[in-house]
Amino acid sequence: IEKIIRLVILYKYGGIYLGTDFFVLKSFKGLRNSIGAQSMDLVSKNLKTLNNAFMVFSMNHPLLFKFMQEFASTFDGNKWGHNGPNMVLRVVEKGEGKPGFNFTVLPPMAFYPVHYTIFERLFQKPQNQEDSRWVKAKLLQISGETYAVHLWNKHSSRFKIEEGSVLGSLISLHRVICD
DSSP: OHHHHHHHHHHHHOEEEEOSSEEEOSOOTTOOSEEEEEEEOTTTOOEEEEEEEEEEEOTTOHHHHHHHHHHHHHOOTTSTTTTTHHHHHHHHHHHTTOTTOOOEEEOHHHHOSSOGGGGGGGTOOOOSHHHHHHHHHHHHHHHHHOSEEEOOHHHHTTOOOOTTSHHHHHHHHTTOOOO
């Protein structure tokens, strides 16, 4: 039910929805009527997956209304993602090229810089030179292109953040202190 409430509130009042499993790196100021792609084909730039863990929309935006209609007409509580990321992708694919939707799909690097299939790498310290290069490259990439890092809490809640990992480094860089 949380997913439909999120849509209703965002539709009625506008604003930002952000899941609680994000590490925010920079301001969302300037983002309007946007949703993040979770994955895209690197060559064609076609969407593979959208994710509604981050959305920013104006009040009464027609795309949000379409999301609510799709949610109500196709709800299936037995399929993971059906009422969330998959629902968002279905609506966007149906509405592609149609006037009146005026929204931006942000690239995966904006909110999902590491695919959920390898998210654990965010938490792990480098074990060798190759890992060290990956961490450095990922930190450089994130520092330029990422608003917030999705932590995939459904999968990641059992992991500890290791010193020297991507997340450990981001916490140090952004001076986040937790006791």
